[in-house]
Amino acid sequence: MTLSPQWLDELRSRTTLSTLIGRTVKVQKAGREFKACCPFHNEKTPSFTINDEKGFYHCFGCGAHGDAIRWMTDQRGLGFMDAVKDLAAEAQMEVPAPDPRAAQRQEARATLHDVMAAAQDWFVAQFNGIEGAAAREYLKNRGISEKTIRDFGFGFAPDSRGRLKEALSVHGVDQLVEAGLLIKVDDRDPYDRFRGRLMIPIRDPRRRVIAFGGRILGHGEPKYLNSPDTPLFDKGRTLYNLDKASPASRQTGRILVVEGYMDAIALAQAGFEDVVAPLGTALTEHQIERIWKMVEAPILCFDGDNAGQKAAMRAALRALPILRPSHSLNFIALPAGQDPDDLIRSEGPQAFGALIDQPQMLGEKIWQVEFEAEPLNTPETKAGLKKRLSHHVRDIADQDIAQHYRQDFQERYENAFFAKRDNQSRQRPFTPSKGGFKSPYVPFKPMDDTKSVLIDGYDLRIAKGILGGLMRHPSQISKHFEELTVLRLADSQMQALLSELIRAAMRKEMLDMQGLLTILEQTDCYNVAKGLLRADALNFTFNRKMPDHAPSDVIERAQNDLAEAIKVITARPGLEAALAEATRRVQDNLDEESYAEQQRLRQAKQEFHERLVEITQVDDIV
Template identity: 85%
Template sequence: MTLTPQWLEELRSRTTLSTLIGRTVKVTKSGREFKACCPFHNEKTPSFTINDEKGFYHCFGCGAHGDAIRWMTDQRGLGFMDAVKDLASEAQMKVPAPDPQAAKRQETRATLHDVMAAAQDWFVAQFNGIEGAHAREYLKNRSISEKTIRDFGFGFAPDSRGRLKDALSVHGVDQLVEAGLLIKVDDKEAYDRFRGRLMIPIRDPRGRVIAFGGRILGDGEPKYLNSPDTPLFDKGRTLYNLDKASPASRQTGRILVVEGYMDVIALAQAGFEDVVAPLGTALTEHQIERIWKMVEAPILCFDGDNAGQKAAMRAALRALPILKPSHSLKFISLPAGQDPDDLIRSDGAQAFAALINKPQMLSEKIWQVEYDAEPLDTPEAKAGLKKRVSDHVRDIADQDIAQHYRHDFQERYEQAFFARRENNQPNRPYRPSKGGFKSRYVSFTPKDETKSVLVDGYDLRIAKGILGGLIRHPSRISKHFEELMILKLADSQLQALLTELTKCAMGKETLDMQGLLTILEQTDCYNVAKGLLRADALNFTFNRKLPDDAPSDEISILAKRAHQDLAEAIKVVTARPGLEAALAEATRRVQDDLTDESFAEQQRLRQAKQEFHERLVELTQIDDVV
C-alpha cells in the first residue's frame, strides 16, 4: 500500500480539523481560529488553538502540535493506518490497496464489520424488548446506570438456537459463522453461539464491534463466553474498552488493567475511565506491548484472592523478558474476597483511588510473592528463595535492566538474612509493611511490621486449635480470610491444611462442616483435619461440639461465643510475633541507654504481652502461656 504525500495532503484538505476535534473537546470560535482547553494537559484557561486553513492545532501550554492524522493517533490512540482509514471513510476517499489478495482480505473484513454491527443492533433491540427484562433486572441489581448501559452497549441474546441466524439471514450463514456468531460442526445445521446471555460488545481501538462477551443469566457454564478468534478478533491481542480508555489515559497519564468486563464497567461508572481488561486469559506479551504504547508503567489491579495473585504473578513473569528502559508494570491488590465493584460499593471510589495512588513496583511484587511462597525457617528454604529470584533475573533480556534487578534482589536478600547492626539497630528481615495489631485487649504498632507471620512454638499449638475451630465453623474462614492469608505455619502439614481451608472457602459461598470434610477427603489433609476435630487438649470454646439436644436459642448463644473467641485467637496468633519482636527491641534499648521513655515503652509492651496471656486464659483452661 503506497500512501503518497499528495494523497495524504488531499485527505487532510478534506478534513475540517475544528469539526473533528470538536467531537470530543468543546471548541469556541476566536477570529479566524478556534480555541479550547487543551485535551493533552489540564488547564482552565484555553491555550489550545485550531487553524482550519493551515490544517493544524497547537497548544501554547504544553507544546502539543499536529494535524488531523496526529490528532487521531495521539488523542484517540489509533495506529497510523487506522487513523488514515477512519479519516478516509469520512472524507469518502478510497485507501489504496497493496495487492489483490490484501484488497480481498480488506473487503472481507469490511463485510464482517457490517455483520457485527448488525448483530450489535439486534442484541440491543432484544435487551430493550420484553425478553430482555431479566437482563435489565440483572444490571439494575448490580447498580449499573442507564447511561453506562448505553455507553457500553449492553444487549441480550434470547435462549434460542436460531433467532439470531434468522434475523441476520441476509448476511448468509457462512459470514455469520466466520464472524463467530454461529457454530457449525461438520455438516450439521449451524446454530446461534450466544443463547440466554447478557451481551457485551468488544470493540477495536476505532470503536467498531469486533466480538462479543456473553454472561450467562441463571444457571449454566461457562459464566462468561467470548467470541472465538476471527479475522476481526484476536483474543490475545485485544484489550476490552481500549477505545474509551486510550483517550482517557491522555488526561490521567495512566492505564488501569483489571481482570474482566464487569470490573471495567464498574470502575468506569465510578469515574475511572482509563481502564482495560484482557479477555478471559492472562495478560499476554502483545497486550503488554500495546499498553506500553500509551503509558510506560500501567497499573495492574487483581483480586486479593489466590487466583488474583497468581494472575498478577503470571503477568509479572510475562513482562520480564520484554522489559525495556523506562517501561515496567505496577500492581495493586484489592482486599481479600473483593473485586473493584465490591470495594467501591462498600468504601466508595476514594478507597480505590487510595490504592492506585500507592502501587507496588514490579521488582517488589516478584520479591514479595517469592518471599511469601514458603516458610523461610531453614538454610535450604532461604537458598531456595535466592535461586527463584535469580532465575527470574535470567529471564530479563535487557542486560542493563537485569543487572539492576540482580542488585535489587541481592540487597533485599542481604537485608532479610544478613543485615548488620547499624546505629545500634537490631537485625530485621525485609518484608512488605503491614499495619499493627489493635484490639480491645492490646493496641500497639511494632516497628518490624510484617506482611506474613511465621507461627511456631507455643503459638503453633494455638494454631492447631484455630484450625480445628475453622473446621467446626467453616463460615468463619471467609470472615478472617485476610488474617489467615498472612499466617505461615511452621508445621508443613498444618500449613497445607490451612491452604486447603482457604481454597474451600473461596470455592463455596456456603459451607458446613460435613461439606468441608467431604472436600478435604479428596486431599492429603483429611486425616490431619479429623485428628484436629478429635483433639481437645486446648479446650477452646470453638473446638467443642455444640450439643444436639440444646434449645435453638442456647445453641445460637454458644455459636456466637465460639465465633467471638475464634476471632480473638486468630488476632492473638497473628499479632504476637510482632509484639515479641517489639518487646525484645525495647528491652535492648533499656539495656543500652536507660531513659524514662525507653523504660516506659518496655513496660507498655510487657503489659501488652500480659494482656495476651490473660486473654488466652479466658479463651481456654490452659494457664501456662509463656
C-alpha cells in the same frame, strides 16, 4: 499500501480540523482561528489554537502540534492507518489498496464488520424487549446505571439455538460462522453460539464491534463466553474498553488493568475511565506491549483472592523478558476476597483511588510472592528463594535492567537474613515537622565513599517531577548539591540530565530557566528537558508554570515542596532497609519491642507517601 504525499494532502484538505477537534473539545472562534483549552494538558486559560486554513493545531502551553491525522493518533489513540481510514471514510475518499488479494481481505473484513454491527443492534433490541427483563434486572442489582448500559452497549441473547441465525439470515450462514456468531460442527446445522446470556460488545480502537462477551444469567458453565478468534478478533492481542481508555489515559497519564469486563465497566462508571481488561486469559506479551504504547507503567488491579494474585504474578513473569528502560508494571492488591466492584460499592471510589495512589513496583511484587511462597526457616528453603529470584533475573533480556534487579534482590535477601542489628536502627527514623523531613537514614555527606542511592520504580516518576522542578527553579540546584549528587537514576536519560543540571549550576551561580535551557541546548539532554517541562502528570506544585510576577509566597511554597520531595526519595531507601530489618526481627523474635519498631517504621513510610500526595493534590497556584 503506498499513500502518496499528494493523496495525504488531499485528505487533509477535505478535513475541517476545527470540526474534527470540536467533537470532543469545546472550541471557540477567535478571529480567523479557533481556540480551546488544551486536551493534552490541564489548563484553565485556552492556549490551544486551531488553524483550518493551514490545517494544523498548536498549544503554546505544552507544545502539542499536528494535523488531522496526528489528532486521531495522539488524542484518539488510533494507529496511523486506522486514523487515515476513518478520515478517508468521512471525506468520501477511497484508500488505495496494495494489491488484489489484500483488497479482497479488506472487503471481507468490511463485510464482517457489517455482520457484527447488525448482531449488536439485534442484541440491544432483545435487551430492551420483554425477554431482556432478567438481564436488565441483573444489571440493576449490580448498580449499573442506564447511562452506563447505553455507553457500553449491553445486549441480550435469548436462550435459543436459531433466533440470531434467523434474524441475520440476510448475511448468510457462512459469514455468521466466520464472525463467530454461529457454531458449526462437522456437517450438522450451525446454531447460535450465545444463548441465554447478557451480551457485552468488544470494540477495536475505531469503536467498531469485533467480538462479544456473554455472561450466563442463572446457573450454567462457562460463566463468561467470548467470541472465538476471527479475522476481526485476536483474543490475545485485544484489550476490552481500549477505545474509551486510550483517550482517557492521555488526560490521566495512567492505565488501569483489571481482570474482566464487568470490573472495567464498574470502574468506568465510578469515574476511572482509563481502564482496560484482558479477555478471559492472563495478560499477554502483546497486550503489555500495546499498553506500553500509552503509558510506561500501567497499574494492574487484580482480585484479592488466590486466583487474582496468581494472575498478577503470571503478568509479572510475562513482562520480565520484554522489559525495557522506563517501561514496567505496577500492582495494587485488593482486600482479600474483593474485586474492584466490591470495593467501590462497599467503601466508595475514594477507597480504590487510595490504593492506586500507592502501587507496588514489579520487583517488589516478585520479591513478595517468592518470599511468602513457603516458610523460610531452614538453609534449604532460603537457598530455594535465592534460586527462584535468580531464575527471574535470568529471564530479563535487557542486561542493564537485569543487573538492577539482581542488585535489588540481593539487597533484599541480605536485609532479610543477614542484616546486623545496631542501635541506630532502633531510633524513630522520621519526624514530620513544619520545616520538612528529618531522618537518620538520609546520607547527605558528599564523601567519596558515600553509597549512591538508586532511584527506580515509582520513585523514578517522582524524580522526573523533581528534575522538571529544578529546571523551573534552577536556583535550588546548588542548595541541594549534597542530596542530588548521591542520586543514581535507573533511567539513563534522566541520570544524564541530572548530571548536566549539577554541572551547569556548578559553572554558573545565577541561573534562570531560560539560561539553563540555553546551556542544555548544547547537550544531548535538551529534548528530554523540554519534554519534562511539558509533562504535568505528577502535577507537583514545583512543576507548575509560574506567572511572570508570581507572589513570593507562591514561589517559596513550590521551592519548599521541591526540597521535601528531594528528601523523600533520598531518605526512602534507608527507611525501606530499616523496615525490612524490623520485619525480619518480628518474624524471628515476635517480641513486643520489635513489633512496635516495625509499626513505627510503617507509619513513617505512610507519612512519606501522604506528604507526597499532599504536595501533588493541591489547588492551582496561578
